[in-house]
Amino acid sequence: MPERDPGSTRWCFADQLGPHFLDDAAPDARDGGDVVLVEATSVFRRRAFHRRKAHLVLSALRHRAAELGDRARHVRADTYVEGLAEAGVSPERPVSVCDPTTWAARRLVRRLAAGDVGPGAGSVRVLAPRGFASGHGDFAAWVADRGERRLLQDDWYRRSRRRLGVLVEADGEPVGGRWSFDEDNREPPPRGATTLVASDAPATEALREPWWPQEDDVDAEVRDDLDRMARDDGVTFLGDDGPRRFAVTHDEARRALRHFLAHRLDAFGPYEDAMLAGDRWMAHSLLSAPLNLGLLDPVRVARDAVGRLRHGARLASVEGFVRQVVGWRDYVWHLYWQQGEDYRRRNALQARRALPEWFADLDAGGQVRAACLSDVLGSVREEGWAHHIPRLMVLGNWALQHRYDPRAVTDWFHRAFVDGYDWVMVPNVVGMSLHGDGGVMATKPYASGGAYIDRMSDYCGRCPYDPKVRVGETACPFTAGYWAFVDANRERLAGNPRTSRAVAGLDRLKDRDALLEQERRRGGDAP
Numbered sequence: 001m002p003e004r005d006p007g008s009t010r011w012c013f014a015d016q017l018g019p020h021f022l023d024d025a026a027p028d029a030r031d032g033g034d035v036v037l038v039e040a041t042s043v044f045r046r047r048a049f050h051r052r053k054a055h056l057v058l059s060a061l062r063h064r065a066a067e068l069g070d071r072a073r074h075v076r077a078d079t080y081v082e083g084l085a086e087a088g089v090s091p092e093r094p095v096s097v098c099d100p101t102t103w104a105a106r107r108l109v110r111r112l113a114a115g116d117v118g119p120g121a122g123s124v125r126v127l128a129p130r131g132f133a134s135g136h137g138d139f140a141a142w143v144a145d146r147g148e149r150r151l152l153q154d155d156w157y158r159r160s161r162r163r164l165g166v167l168v169e170a171d172g173e174p175v176g177g178r179w180s181f182d183e184d185n186r187e188p189p190p191r192g193a194t195t196l197v198a199s200d201a202p203a204t205e206a207l208r209e210p211w212w213p214q215e216d217d218v219d220a221e222v223r224d225d226l227d228r229m230a231r232d233d234g235v236t237f238l239g240d241d242g243p244r245r246f247a248v249t250h251d252e253a254r255r256a257l258r259h260f261l262a263h264r265l266d267a268f269g270p271y272e273d274a275m276l277a278g279d280r281w282m283a284h285s286l287l288s289a290p291l292n293l294g295l296l297d298p299v300r301v302a303r304d305a306v307g308r309l310r311h312g313a314r315l316a317s318v319e320g321f322v323r324q325v326v327g328w329r330d331y332v333w334h335l336y337w338q339q340g341e342d343y344r345r346r347n348a349l350q351a352r353r354a355l356p357e358w359f360a361d362l363d364a365g366g367q368v369r370a371a372c373l374s375d376v377l378g379s380v381r382e383e384g385w386a387h388h389i390p391r392l393m394v395l396g397n398w399a400l401q402h403r404y405d406p407r408a409v410t411d412w413f414h415r416a417f418v419d420g421y422d423w424v425m426v427p428n429v430v431g432m433s434l435h436g437d438g439g440v441m442a443t444k445p446y447a448s449g450g451a452y453i454d455r456m457s458d459y460c461g462r463c464p465y466d467p468k469v470r471v472g473e474t475a476c477p478f479t480a481g482y483w484a485f486v487d488a489n490r491e492r493l494a495g496n497p498r499t500s501r502a503v504a505g506l507d508r509l510k511d512r513d514a515l516l517e518q519e520r521r522r523g524g525d526a527p
Contacts, residue, residue, distance in 0.1 A: 269317025
């Protein structure tokens with residue numbers, strides 16, 4: 001149960017905006033029940049965030065203030081410390097705050113609590129974190145139980161399912177006899193389709209478009225303010241502006257969830273790893289952004305998904321979605337803390353290259369010819385979003401092959417994606433995508449050639465490059481890049497049973513020397 005905190009004013013960060021962050025506040029207490037919301041504008045001057053992300057965060061914060069009405073102390077200030085002072089926080093008028101989601105914010109609230117900065121000791125009380133399916137104690141107990149064994153996500157997921165009673169029978173065994181239906185959820189897109197469901201499919205099988213929010217006066221105000229920052233304050237944004245695609249209130253997020261569960265969940269399962277140039281959204285829920293804003297309780301989301309089984313939903317699709325919401329998401333959150341603040345600095349493959357300008361600016365100049373990379377960078381540029389396979393197997397795969405510095409790539413993902421936060425991107429990029437942690441999260445690097453992209457997408461048929469060709473003008477940059485990556489990391493890969501065959505395969509290539517010379521000459525050029 002959440003800690004009771006009667007009479008305290010609650011300070012909420014911009015990723016703590018759901019009702020479950022206030023469910024112990026005392027609205028009838030004298031001067032209590034207020035909620036402090038601070039817009040710290042200096043963050044936009046320090047780093048170039050995606051325009052869509054800046055809009056989403058400010059819109060969510062201001063919508064929450066509007067919902068709370070007179071209870072909200074909504075302050076716009078340069079820093080959090082200045083904002084708390086402006087909101088009247090003091091030892092006589094203290095606030096409580098749920099432990100934040102990043103190392104930097106955690107340091108700040110502890111310094112505030114100790115009185116090292118800000119309005120003085122006793123002004124801030126730090127509560128346990130919320131917004132996840134498990135607490136730090138749950139994860140610490142699991143780690144202790146494992147001893148020297150690896151911290152496998154699948155094992156954590158099983159434990160979480162049992163603890164939450166989600167998709168388990170009375171005896172603790174999984175519904176359907178399997179913990180994971182992942183092997184059933186790896187279908188390529190329908191042959192010849194330009195969207196997930198072919199246009200000639202029966203109406204009953206057609207995939208509904210995602211639920212889209214309607215912008216309002218708050219969004220218009222945010223857009224005007226962002227325009228002013230860019231025009232008058234020298235603030236630089238990444239990517240393009242455009243209509244708001246993601247929920248910014250609890251009610252909007254619940255509507256998006258209900259629509260997904262009713263109309264898109266079944267197709268999500270089999271096609272969650274598929275990619276189509278004409279369908280950026282596929283059957284994905286688009287709930288990562290509102291979840292990471294703290295608008296939804298992940299346990300309730302998982303239980304709502306399980307409830308669809310009574311309406312005939314595919315078990316494999318339900319399980320796949322539950323695994324993301326209370327399995328993978330919590331696992332990433334806990335690893336972020338368990339691995340320590342230095343996790344972001346790990347670089348087991350000694351990758352040092354800076355991000356080339358065409359990658360860093362989301363191919364704003366249209367230099368990239370490779371169909372998959374061009375389209376995915378375009379999706380991020382225009383929407384601030386791409387689903388998990390383009391992130392891992394196109395963007396991350398490219399960065400891995402070309403030895404981009406993990407810290408730079410992590411920062412780029414954090415700034416460029418609307419759902420990107422430090423706790424999200426450090427494990428997913430450093431660990432999962434770039435193998436910078438040397439195998440904490442994955443037993444092998446997620447590197448692949450063009451064959452995988454060809455199998456799981458429609459990109460290669462419209463690309464000037466051929467996924468089967470390694471050398472020459474039509475050589476697929478992912479195929480050639482994969483073999484160059486194997487060569488650059490041959491010693492490490494040769495010692496791993498899961499990748500040793502790749503090293504042997506490289507040495508059997510008749511065009512190996514030409515391929516490696518080609519990749520050396522290509523350097524950081526846009527493919």
